[in-house]
Amino acid sequence: MSTAVTTTTFVAGDLYWKKAGDTEWVLGRLTDVEEDTASFELVDEATGDALPNEAECVHLNSETLVPANPLTYPDMTSLRHMNEPSLVKNIYDRWSNADCQPYTRVSNILIAVNPLRRLGTVEKLPFVQQSLDKCPPHPYHIAENAYRQMRSVKQNQSIVISGESGSGKTETSKIILNYLTDRSLTSRHELDTPRGPSNQYDEMSRISMTNTNTTANNNQDVDHALGDRLMESIPILESFGNAKTHRNHNSSRFGKYMRLQFTKTPTDLHLSGASIDTYLLETSRLVQTPPGERNFHVFYELLRSGDANLLNDLKLVPNPYAATSAASSFSINNNNNDKDKDDDTPPIEHWINEYQYLSRSGCSSDISHDTANFNKLVDALEYVGINSDELFRVVSGLLHLGNVTFEEEDTIEGTTATVNQNDPAQTGPLEVAADLLGMDPDTLLDAILKKKISRMANEGTTFHDPQGG
Numbered sequence: 001m002s003t004a005v006t007t008t009t010f011v012a013g014d015l016y017w018k019k020a021g022d023t024e025w026v027l028g029r030l031t032d033v034e035e036d037t038a039s040f041e042l043v044d045e046a047t048g049d050a051l052p053n054e055a056e057c058v059h060l061n062s063e064t065l066v067p068a069n070p071l072t073y074p075d076m077t078s079l080r081h082m083n084e085p086s087l088v089k090n091i092y093d094r095w096s097n098a099d100c101q102p103y104t105r106v107s108n109i110l111i112a113v114n115p116l117r118r119l120g121t122v123e124k125l126p127f128v129q130q131s132l133d134k135c136p137p138h139p140y141h142i143a144e145n146a147y148r149q150m151r152s153v154k155q156n157q158s159i160v161i162s163g164e165s166g167s168g169k170t171e172t173s174k175i176i177l178n179y180l181t182d183r184s185l186t187s188r189h190e191l192d193t194p195r196g197p198s199n200q201y202d203e204m205s206r207i208s209m210t211n212t213n214t215t216a217n218n219n220q221d222v223d224h225a226l227g228d229r230l231m232e233s234i235p236i237l238e239s240f241g242n243a244k245t246h247r248n249h250n251s252s253r254f255g256k257y258m259r260l261q262f263t264k265t266p267t268d269l270h271l272s273g274a275s276i277d278t279y280l281l282e283t284s285r286l287v288q289t290p291p292g293e294r295n296f297h298v299f300y301e302l303l304r305s306g307d308a309n310l311l312n313d314l315k316l317v318p319n320p321y322a323a324t325s326a327a328s329s330f331s332i333n334n335n336n337n338d339k340d341k342d343d344d345t346p347p348i349e350h351w352i353n354e355y356q357y358l359s360r361s362g363c364s365s366d367i368s369h370d371t372a373n374f375n376k377l378v379d380a381l382e383y384v385g386i387n388s389d390e391l392f393r394v395v396s397g398l399l400h401l402g403n404v405t406f407e408e409e410d411t412i413e414g415t416t417a418t419v420n421q422n423d424p425a426q427t428g429p430l431e432v433a434a435d436l437l438g439m440d441p442d443t444l445l446d447a448i449l450k451k452k453i454s455r456m457a458n459e460g461t462t463f464h465d466p467q468g469g
């Protein structure tokens with residue numbers, strides 16, 4: 001069996017990429033091409049003009065040289081030369097140009113580069129009415145293709161969004177979800193303003209449907225309600241599952257699996273059901289936040305809510321573990337520079353660090369606009385029918401639990417954790433947490449200090465050490 005050998009023909013005057021190190025490439029033009037050697041002149045990657053560097057003599061048989069493409073393309077299957085530096089350059093040029101095109105296709109795969117800023121409006125209607133080959137690369141393209149495939153082949157479709165932290169997965173999933181919930185409303189295409197209570201997606205055009213058929217209108221109502229609930233679930237998931245990391249101020253610390261169920265109608269498909277499953281939540285972040293990062297957003301949003309009555313009810317106040325007569329209420333005072341006020345209440349930014357779960361990492365900065373996001377969270381919880389009072393009692397209960405300190409106690413089982421019942425500094429946080437969680441303090445303490453272990457058909461109890469507690 002013969003093996004085909006590919007021979008590269010080097011052409012004087014053409015642009016080539018030359019490998020410079022393990023991961024870097026430099027762009028240059030070949031001149032004075034001989035049988036085995038040529039001169040390699042570095043050029044400006046943006047303009048193609050020669051740089052004032054001395055030409056380098058390269059050995060064509062030993063250097064790693066690959067041809068460069070003269071143009072960029074929205075679909076990289078159109079590139080003349082397919083190689084690593086050409087693909088990276090094509091993506092970078094589209095992302096960095098004046099109108100910022102962060103999306104590039106490779107057939108039915110979409111590559112997205114986080115633009116790190118909000119982009120202008122992209123209309124949905126052309127993706128519905130035109131051939132997708134005529135539409136620009138965009139998450140709408142992927143969503144519309146999945147919808148059309150579902151409609152034509154009548155099989156389940158999947159969209160996988162993957163990437164490293166900070167690459168924009170969360171925003172991309174929002175765009176796709178927004179499109180698909182609207183897409184089921186397109187029997188006759190008209191653009192409408194955003195629906196839903198928070199009006200938070202007003203940068204996107206929405207497609208609505210007008211139809212005098214009663215069944216169609218009922219389907220529309222279901223679609224609208226489901227679509228709104230799905231979109232309103234996003235602030236909830238982000239508050240409880242996202243956190244600031246070194247690489248991303250709004251990093252998802254869990255995975256999401258969203259299901260949208262569509263039902264066939266005489267004319268099209270309509271959204272009839274939806275669910276969101278979460279998995280792999282970074283639960284360790286609650287008790288051990290990496291230095292320089294934040295715990296989950298919801299803790300900071302609650303403390304910066306600006307609702308003094310709520311914070312008083314949740315004992316999120318200065319000196320919450322003092323005697324009842326000494327603790328009690330406070331008023332919101334965020335003005336650190338107001339020297340004229342005779343107010344002993346510390347600013348929120350000071351006592352927010354009194355909670356161990358928030359202070360250990362050394363980062364509590366208002367990176368994610370906590371007060372505004374808290375208001376969005378409250379609206380979203382109300383819209384989807386979740387009792388925010390009970391939820392916030394659990395959140396505040398966790399903060400107080402984080403302030404419980406443990407002592408070492410030598411027992412026949414070894415060194416175990418215990419709480420000194422005569423020390424208010426230890427019992428205070430426990431009692432407040434138990435009250436907020438609706439539990440007996442002794443029962444809560446027992447759950448903290450002990451863990452159940454199962455072996456075969458037998459079940460036993462063992463004690464945590466101070467670190468485990």
